[in-house]
Amino acid sequence: MDSLYFGPYRLEVASRSLYRGEEFIPLTPKVAETLFLLLEEAGRVVTKEQMLERVWPGVVVEEGGIANNISTLRKILNGEFGEEGAIATIPRRGYRFTAEVTTGQPSTPASTRAHPAAGERNTILVADIENKTGDPLFDGTIRQALALHLAQSPELEIMSDRKVHSVLAMMHKPGVPVLGEVALEICQRTGTRAAVTGSIFALGDEYVIGLYAIRADTGDTLVSEQARARGKGGVLQALDQAALNLRSKLGESIASVQKYAAQFDEVATSSLEALKAYATGRDIWLSHSENAAIPHMQRAIELDEHFVSAHSALAVMLNNMGQTARGAEHIQRAFDLRNRATERERLRIEAMYYDVMTGDLHRSLDAYRSALRAYPRDANMANNTANLYIILGQYEKALRDIKTALTYEHSSVVYGNYTQACLGLGLVEEAHEMIEQAFARGYDAFYHHADAYLDAFLRNDPAEQRRHLDAVAGREGEEDYMIALEASTEGYFGRFARARELSRRAVESALRSTSLEMAAIWRAESALRDLEAGYPELARKQAEEALGISRTRNLDGLAGMVLARTGDIDRAERLGADMEKAAPQATHVQRHWLPCIRGCVAMARGDWKAAVDALEPALPIEMGIPQPFISPGLYPPYLRAKAYAMGKQWSDALREYEKITSRPHLIRNQYQLPLSWLGASTALAALGRKDEAAAARARFDTIFQGADRSPRDWT
Structure with a gap:
């Protein structure tokens, strides 16, 4: 029993994934398990005791948890099953699923099974191209070239490599060649109509490429195409022509085929060796990690420095690793070469350029939204849009777009951003379930x-x-990254000496991997933490060390705050001025780092009003996450609270501290939370609210009970 069918829906049993036609309907694991139980027992009453035992084994759960799951399912399903809906409540007993449930795929009229016109934008799987030449150079290479060519078309929707890897993992077949029955199963699991596959073999000094599209429901051949090349040097050109002919046969309009007909060597590479390195790098990236894939992308660029897709992919990998300075080099190169890219990739590169190079997040958002209008099922662009909304603190919009991305792709990065969006909204349980789903998928x-x-x-x-x-x-x-996270936790509990030692280890680890940018960031974070702990000289020394390791916007922002608050106002102002000159359009420079540096400078000069004014530009984005796991969260309200406290504006100070104490899901393991409880206690006491002040102080004392210094020493 691979799937259960009811009405227009399909539930994949192994993954508990729900689909309406081709559309993926995201469910939390608990809701999905509730649905599966109801479908298994369709027509029979499922008692509340059965649900508790099945969905929450060994856990004490209030009855409201069951009701919430049922309510969620009814909102999703009931529109398809009339006024009565599909789930009936049986008073004092439980629930019954009333719609018909089958284990076989419902019959489909022949007219709807015929291969669709391209304008219908049905998804096509580009399966593996079997290498019968005996030459390992062609392993994965022809398939990657074909996918890059077909991605030009705005009328064909190509299943992303991320989604293919995700489904293979769900099938417990990671790394298995996508051929024959495996390709058909991927199509059937994802509601994909057809797969394009084929082979390449040598015939004397010629290479023969055969391509054919197969129907997912029957395995029958829909269309086929063949091309011949004399020698290896002609293989990609021959593949180009075969792919163009195949697109026409699949129903793409003549106008579209003619408009989006760039030759492969124009939009990718003429080097088979570079393409092989690129294909290997993408495979490792999607199945393992960015770090393991980076050398292969670097090799692809060494072989063809004009290979725009390799520059673009390497830039994304480096940015995901936090190495923004190195990533920027390749984004700039990809941007310079963007006219050699396909239309879809050109749009993506331009959006990335505005994000990373100019730092103009709003212009980057506009570029991604424009691209999504042209390619509405592009999960990568929807995911990147969600990521920008997370950075800007617009978590509702982020969750909306990440759900769109998840509809089309269950990739690692989509789950990561889904988790961040949920945490931003305080949906801690849903975030937990997204994390579990990511690990369950391998x-x-x-x-x-x-x-x-x-x-x-x-x-x-x-x-x-x-x-x-x-x-x-x-x-x-x-x-x-993980060592630095542990250092933050130690700082949260007031164990600053241990935090400092862990930060030192994080710096050493980053240096061993030649990640100078991250080594500098970890040193600067340690400096800021030691400043709050009451060690200004040590903090200043570490900030200077960080600036000697590497220079980036994030680093200069962190170091600038430390230098301002430890008396080196001139140096802090120079850092800010240099940053503003270098990145006048950068959203986070103008609305995060510069306001924070200027606020610290004003407080160092004893001018609390100027500090509050300096921090005002940060208001629109201060609930965002400047860079996950790197930049301290909610720092503008933390500094604003300090400024108001300096001016004895206790009501205003309390309001800013409460922005932090009321959002543990955003501040997480950072020291600003306990110190904000301490600040709130002081503000409440000054306002004469003694009981509340004592309660806030007790929260601080509890967190710092194992601190280096007794909680009583903190005022």
Whole structure:
């Protein structure tokens, strides 16, 4: 029993994934398990006791949890099943699923099974192209070239590589060649109408490429195409012509085929060796990690420095690893070469350029939205749009777009951003379930372990925190993030000496992987933490060390705040001026780093009003996450609270502190939370609200009970 069918819906049993036709309907694991139980027992009453035992085994749950799950399912399903709906409540007993449920795929009229016109935008799987030449150079290479060519078309929707890897993992067949029955199963699981596959073989000094599209429901051949090339040098050109002919046969309009007919060597590379390195890098990236894939992308660029897709992919990998300076080099190169890219990739590169190079997040958002209008089922662009909304603190919009991305692609990065969007909205339980789903699909990227670590922190589960720290230990280019997270946790509990030692280890780990940018960031974060702990000289020394390791916007922002608050006002102002000159359009420079530096400078000069004014530009985005796991969250309201306290404006100071204390899901394991409880206590006492002040002080004392200094020493 692979799937259960009811009305227009299909529930994949193994993954508990719900589809309406081709559309994926995201469900949390608990809701999906509730639905599966109802479908298994269709026509029979499922008692509340059965649900508790099946959905929440061994956990004490209030009856409201069941009601919430049923309510969610009814909102999703009831529009298709008339006034009565599909789920009936049986008073004092439980629930019954009333619609017909079958285990076989419903019959479909022949007219709807014929291969669709391209304008219908039905998804096509580009399966593997079997290499019968005996030459490993063609392993994966022809398939990657074909996918890049077909992606030009705005009328054909190509299943992304991320989605293919995701479905293979769900099928428990990671790394298995996507041929024959495996290709058909992927199509059937995803509601994909057809797969394009084929082979390449040598015939004397010629290479023969055969391509054919097969129907997912029957395996019958829809259309086929063949091309011949004399020698290896002609293979990509021959593939181009075969792919153009195939697009026409698949129903793409003549006008579209003629308009989007760039030759492969014009929009990608003429080097088979570079294409092979690129294909290998993408495969490793999607099945393992960015860090392991980077050398292959670098090799592709060494072989063809004009290979725009390789520059673009490498830029994304480096940025995902936090190495924005190195990533910027390749984004700039991709932008310079963008006229050699396909239309879809050109739009993506331009949006990335505005994000990373100019830093203009709003212009980047506009570019992504424009691209999504042209390619509405592009999960990558929807995911990137959601990521920008997360950075800007617009979590409702982020969740909307990440749900769109998840409709088309269950990739690692989509789950990561879904988790961040949920945490931003305080949906801690849903974030936890997204983390579980990511691991259940076999994803092992460090950011999933970082999310899981923070989730465990919010749940007060030190053993689970340790498990995820251990999972990434020894992974070059990744373990420094986890060590830095542990340092933040130690700082949260007031164990600043231990936090400093862990930060030192994070710096050393980053340096071993030649990630100078991250080494500098970890040193600067340690400096800011030691400043709050009452060690200004040590903080200033570390800030200077950080500036000597690397220079980026994030680093200059962190160091500038430390230098301003430790008396080096001139240096802090120079850093700010240099940053403003270098990045006048950068959203986070203008609305985060410069306001924070200028606020710190004003407070260092004793001018609390000027500090409040300086921090005002940060208001629209201060609930955002400047860079996950790197930049301190909610820092503008933290500084604003300090400024108001300096001016004895206690009501205003309390309001700013409460922005932090009321959002543990955003501040997570950062020291600003306990110190904000301390600040709130002082403000409440000054306002004569003694009981509330005592309660706030008790929250601080509880967190700092194992601190280096007694909680009583903190005022």
